[in-house]
Amino acid sequence: MWIVNQTDLVAKVLEGDRRAVARACTLVEMGQKLDGLVGSGALVVGVTGPPGAGKSTFTDQLVAVIRGAGLKVAVVAVDPSSMKTGGALLGDRIRMQRHHQDAGVFIRSMATRGAMGGLAPTTLGLVRVFDAAGFDVVIVETVGVGQDEIDVARLAHVVAVLLVPGQGDEIQAIKAGIMEIADLFVINKSDMAGAEKLYREIEAEVHGEKPILKTVATTGAGMAEVWAGLQALPRRVAVAAPARFAIDHLGIAVGSIDEALRFYQGALGMGEAHRETVAGEKVHVAMLQAGESRLELLEPVDETSTIAKFLEKRGPGIHHVAMRVPDLAVAVERMKREGARVLNEPKIGAGGHKYVFVHPASTGGVLIELIEEHS
Ligand SMILES: Nc1nc2c(ncn2[C@@H]2O[C@H](COP(=O)(O)OP(=O)(O)OP(=O)(O)O)[C@@H](O)[C@H]2O)c(=O)[nH]1
Ligand SMILES: [Mg+2]
Incomplete structure (x- = not known):
C-alpha cells in the first residue's frame, strides 16, 4: 500500500483531482475515515x-x-x-x-x-x-x-x-x-x-x-x-447523516439521589429534576436537563437491583452512556452483524422510549444504551 498524507489527499480531493478521488475511494473502501x-x-x-x-x-x-x-x-x-x-x-x-x-x-x-x-x-x-x-x-x-x-x-x-x-x-x-x-x-x-x-x-x-x-x-x-x-422532487432531509448519535443522557450510579442532588442542584445550580421509580429495574431515577442531553442519577431500590450490584463492584460513577439512533431495529441488525453483544431485543422503557443495551465488552468498557429517536 502506498503511503499517503491524508491532509494532502483531502486537499486534492477538494480540488477535484481525479487520482486523489480514486485513492480516497480506495481508502474509504478499506474502512478508513477521511477527515476534512x-x-x-x-x-x-x-x-x-x-x-x-x-x-x-x-x-x-x-x-x-x-x-x-x-x-x-x-x-x-x-x-x-x-x-x-x-x-x-x-x-x-x-x-x-x-x-x-x-x-x-x-x-x-x-x-x-x-x-x-x-x-x-x-x-x-x-x-x-x-x-x-x-x-x-x-x-x-x-x-x-x-x-x-x-x-x-x-x-x-x-x-x-x-x-x-x-x-x-x-x-x-x-x-x-x-x-x-x-x-x-x-x-x-x-x-x-x-x-x-x-x-x-x-x-x-x-x-x-x-x-x-x-x-x-x-x-x-x-x-x-x-x-x-x-x-x-423535494430532497429527503435526514440525508447523508444516517445517525447523529447524539448523547441522550449519561447514567450515573449513586448511593443516594438526595445527596447527589445537593451537588448538582445545590452546589452546581442545575434546574429541576424529574424523579420517578422504575419498578422493573428496581431503581430510583432523577433526570436533570443538561443542554440538549441529560444526567440520569440512578439509586438502587434494594440490593437485588443491577445498580446495587454495579455500586458494589465498581463503586459510584458513570453506569452507562445513552445515545439516540434514528432506527433501532436497523441499528440492532447491524450491530449483530458486526458481532457486537446486544443485551436485549428492543423494548419499551419507562418514558415510552424504545431501547437496547450493548455490553461493555463490545464498546470499550462502558455500557451503551441506544434509544430510538422520537420513540
Ligand atoms: N427490452 C429492454 N431491455 C432492457 C431495458 N433496459 C435494460 N434492458 C436489458 O436488461 C438487461 C439487464 O440490464 P442491466 O442494466 O444490467 O440491469 P441491472 O438492473 O443493472 O441488473 P443487476 O445489476 O444485475 O441487478 C440487459 O440485457 C439490458 O440490455 C429496456 O428498457 N428494455
Ligand atoms: Mg446493475
Whole structure:
C-alpha cells in the first residue's frame, strides 16, 4: 500500500483531482475515515430495483442526460458480492464504458462484503468523497433486495425505484416496503408487454402521490423526463447523516439521589429534576436537563437491583452512556452483524422510549444504551 498524507489527499480531493478521488475511494473502501471532506451540495440519487431491472443501463443513460445538462456526475454501483459473480461488476464497467473518457464522469463499482460490511457506511463514505470533489450529482445504484434498498433511502436525497412489466410480483414488493423508499417509480423496459398493467397497479398504490414514469433504458426513451422528475422532487432531509448519535443522557450510579442532588442542584445550580421509580429495574431515577442531553442519577431500590450490584463492584460513577439512533431495529441488525453483544431485543422503557443495551465488552468498557429517536 502506498503511503499517503491524508491532509494532502483531502486537499486534492477538494480540488477535484481525479487520482486523489480514486485513492480516497480506495481508502474509504478499506474502512478508513477521511477527515476534512467538505460537501459541495451534490444531489444524491438512489437507483434501486430488482435484479436485472435495467438499473445499470438506466444509470448509464441518466449519466448521459445529466452530462448533456453540463453537470458533473459520479456513480457508485453497489453489488452484493454474495449474490453476484465478478462478471456482473465487469458488466457494469463495460456498460458504462462510453463515459470513461469523460472527465465529468466518475464511476466506482463496489462489492459489498456481506457480513463484514453492509451497504451504508462505505457507500456513504464514497458519496462524501464525490460530494467534496465537486460532482453535481452522485448516483448510487443498488440491487433492491433486503437491507440495501432501505439503506439507500437513508443516504440519497431522492430515490428512483425501477420495476419491469411482466414479472408478476412487483406489487408484492411494493407492499413489502419499497413503497416508502420510492420517491419516483420508473417502469423500465416499457417496450415490453404489460407496461400499462404495471402502471395501473402502481397507481392504485400511490394514488397520484408519487410520479410514475416509463422508460426504455436501452434506447434512452423517457430518460429526460426522469431527470426532470428527479430534480423536481423535494430532497429527503435526514440525508447523508444516517445517525447523529447524539448523547441522550449519561447514567450515573449513586448511593443516594438526595445527596447527589445537593451537588448538582445545590452546589452546581442545575434546574429541576424529574424523579420517578422504575419498578422493573428496581431503581430510583432523577433526570436533570443538561443542554440538549441529560444526567440520569440512578439509586438502587434494594440490593437485588443491577445498580446495587454495579455500586458494589465498581463503586459510584458513570453506569452507562445513552445515545439516540434514528432506527433501532436497523441499528440492532447491524450491530449483530458486526458481532457486537446486544443485551436485549428492543423494548419499551419507562418514558415510552424504545431501547437496547450493548455490553461493555463490545464498546470499550462502558455500557451503551441506544434509544430510538422520537420513540
Ligand atoms: N427490452 C429492454 N431491455 C432492457 C431495458 N433496459 C435494460 N434492458 C436489458 O436488461 C438487461 C439487464 O440490464 P442491466 O442494466 O444490467 O440491469 P441491472 O438492473 O443493472 O441488473 P443487476 O445489476 O444485475 O441487478 C440487459 O440485457 C439490458 O440490455 C429496456 O428498457 N428494455
Ligand atoms: Mg446493475
